[in-house]
Structure formats: structure tokens, C-alpha cells
Amino acid sequence: MKYTTLKEHHLYNKTFSRGARYSGQYVSVFVLRDYAAKRLKKENPEKKAYNRFGVSVTKRVGGAVQRSRAKRILRAGYRAIEPELKTGYLVVVAPKEGILGIKSTDVERDLRRGFAKLDMFLENKTV
């Protein structure tokens, strides 16, 4: 497993209400410092800090097929950027209106712009 998924519903609410926010053309990004990161780091066998990532797709996007499509391309976009990011955060990504009919590379570009704005990239990486 390359990344850890965010499972608890209350953490989503927390991230939405308290996290830093960025709205791009196709996606919205919410980022919050993960207070449980230290504990998770300890429990993690490899002793490494990591981000917890989640996707939030509401019924507004469409039927089950459209929602699945949205989740897949959002995950694909995140997977491409993941290793370049700072660790120890909760990251939630939600699609916007135009999400259907675009490619995952478009999502990746949008996400990259969002993370740059939120100062999420590692220092040695040029933005």
C-alpha cells in the first residue's frame, strides 16, 4: 500500500471545518495537521511519518458510476504527487463540477497547484 487511507467519518468533518482550504478548477483540497501523527509514527513498523488521505464524493456528482470514476481519477492524481509532500497531515480531496470528462493528468496539475499554495511540498523540491 503506497498511501494510508482516511477512514473515520469524524476526521472528515474536522478537516472540512478546521483545515486549510484550496479551491482549484476541478478539485477542492483540505489539509489539516494530524495530531495523531506521532502516535501513528510510533505504531508504524517502519517508524516513518505519513499522510492520511481521503476522498469525499457527494451524491451531487452523479450516480454510482460517475462517483467511482471521480474517486479513481482523484486517487490517481494524488498517487503521482504523494512522495513529494510533507508528512504528518490529513489530506481530503473533493471533486468540483467539471470533474467528469477530464483526465487524471488534469487533476494532477490542479492538485500540484493546490499543494504549492498550501506550502505542502518538501523544501528541497522546487515548486
Place this chain on the structure above:
RNA sequence: CAGCUCCGUUAAACGGUCGCGCGGUAUGUUGCCGAAAGGUAUUACCGUGAGGAAAGUCCGGGCUUCAUAGGACAGAAUAGCUGAUAACGUCAGCCACGGGUAACCGUCGGGAAAGUGCAACAGAAAUAAACCGCCGCUUUUGCGGUAAGGAUGGAAAGGCGAGGUAAGAGCUCACCCGUUCCUAUGGUAACAUAGGUCCGCUGUAAACCCUAUUUGAAGCAACACCCCACACAAGGCUUGUCCGGCACAUCUUGGGGGUGGCACAAAACUUUGUUUUGAAGCUAUGCGGUGACGCAUAGCGAAGAUUGAUGACCGUUCACGACAGAACCCGGCUUAUAGGCGGAACUAAAAA
């Protein structure tokens, strides 16, 4: 040829790079747990991975818990007949009625002659009749008879002719139409045909109701087991060995989590697991049946999550890709759907 009707089938293909769930094999010395055996993270390889509707949740069955001596009533469901099926409100064939030239399609298709209700407006009158008219008697106003004619309405006492009468009327008769019952013939039956007989009855039962048949209730968020815990948990934020929670201070709840159910079953050997056998189901072939379907043989017989896997990107080709995503499992129904392929049947009129 064209048009039209019905049935079946399919649900873009191939290559490259990266990635996900599940199962298996190996790795697991360097990461973790453990005294060890071993387990595990990880990594590599192999296998496998959505639908014809997975949908709507409209029916039936399995499964589970609760209730239950037996019955009756009530409630609910179904409604031509015969069959198919584990079962059904489904399916097949047939009957009746309606539509179409036809192939064929459609029908919640029992009972209104058991009872009750309702039928607005219009109309004299709506299940019962006298407004006009017609006739008789009185006399210029009434009384009586009358349903042939008029106007209303979805519906007005069966139609038409003759007899009959003061005028009329199934009042009587012939024919026709419809209906109840009886007989004969054909059919398992619904029913059809023919003859006789009685009657002339408004519609509505997707109004109450009557008749026949069926029917306990809830649902996998059911339910079973295990673990953690009331100085605890879920969660919260000011991220503190804080609040929740013991003087003060800080909200809310009283439970939370896991496994099984759940990815077919049984037996044998055994620690996991392996092997064997056999069901559902699917495919092919054969046989029986008009058909739904049944029987026999052979092969296959591994989707299984819990923020929820089956994908992302690039390239090539073509008919340029519709509706759409499993969540306990099956059998149907209904609804949505770009096209492609195959088969069968019919053709009146018009055009050629």
C-alpha cells in the same frame, strides 16, 4: 426489393508504462512481535476480479430471530381454464373480448339475477317517471288513461313489422338481438356449435361487499460468538500525560471494536492444510413435450469490499462506444439503453 411483426444474441478490439482488492507460492538474515518455535510488515512472481439490467425494491424462496396447543373472526393478497415450477401476483399453451389486411399485439378477464351506497350539471323523471304531446271525461280549468313522438344526458324501460286500442303499450304474434337455465355433440377444462325454455334486467365492485383460494411478524443495519470498559469508552478541543470523569474548570452520547453470518457442502487424513466425493448453477450434445420445462451424458464449477477493489495514462484500428457499478444468496417482474449480428413469419392499400 421495400415495409411491418416477433424471437434470440452481443454490449469495441489490440499493444505498451504505472497502479488496486482477493487467493496462492516464495521471501521475511538488515523492520516489528516473541524466550523459542513461529507469526507478520515488506518485496517478487502466478492466478483471478461487475451487469443485462448489478438499478427500482414490485413479488416468490432460502437463511435468521421473535411469536405460536388447536381453531374461528378480523386484516392483507390473488382472480378465465389447463399445465410448468422449490415457490410466485412469474412463465407456457388454450378460451373469451378488443385492435390490425396479415404475421401478430393488448386485456387487475369471478359475481351487479344476494344486499347497501353513489350517479354532479342538464333533464319532467336516474331505477324511478306524465313537462310538452296523444286520447277520454269535464269544461276553459281540472281529473283520469297513455311511454308511439319531442327535448336532456355517458346511461331513459330491447329492435323492427303486423295485430290490437279511445289513444297507446311485449298487451299478443312472427323475425332478429341479448340473457338465465336445460339437453345434445366436441373438448381434461375455460368454452364453442345446435335445439329448447324463461326473461327484457342502467352503469359502477381499480365503492362497500359476496364467492373461491392463499396467508404469523420482522429483516444480514436480522442474528450468533468473542474482546475492551464504568477512575471507562465513543468523541472533543486549547494537543495537555487536558476535558470526557472524583473541590474548581470543558460541550455531547452511553456503549465501542472484532470475527462469523459471507462466497457451496460433506467425508477422510491431519497442526495449518491437503486429498477425495457430491450438490446448486452455467455451457454443449442427445432424448421426451405444441410449449413453459423435465431427464441423461460430458466439461466448467475461485468477484467478494466495509471511505468500500476491478483502474490511470499513451498509441493503433473500427461500426467512434448507450444505459449503467456486486454489498447475504437465488427465481421472476418492472424500468433505462448507442449500435452490431443471426433467425422466423406476414404483406390489404399505395409505390416500383
Place this chain on the structure above:
RNA sequence: CUGGGUGUGGCGCAGCUGGUAGCGCGCUACCUUGGGGUGGUAGAGGCCGCAAGUUCAAGUCUUGUCACUCAGA
């Protein structure tokens, strides 16, 4: 996932056993006032979520369908 409920003028609601669809607020015009509010008098605005069916007749009954909404660990 499972089981319920609701769709009626612009908004909030009635409409019980089928018979020409109403109420309150709002809107328009006029009267009242020097002007506005208040008050009064008129009026507009509805294929009753959509589509079939039963019936002479459907907001109402039946079936399908589309939205919205509530409850259940």
C-alpha cells in the same frame, strides 16, 4: 443496505367516503391620505410532480415512474 412518509397558486397549508379546486400571507389596480402605512373594494395567478389505466367523469381510485425527506447498527 432495509423500511416508512410527502409532492396542490410565489411561500405555508386545506380539500374525509370520485362531481366545475379553496384558505392565510404575498402580488396588481382602484378608493381612503398632502404622501406612506393601516383599512376598504375589485382582480390576476393552478393542464393538483410526471405518464398510462378504471369510470359518463380522477387532485381523489389502480399501476408505473421521478424528485424530496425521515427512521434503523
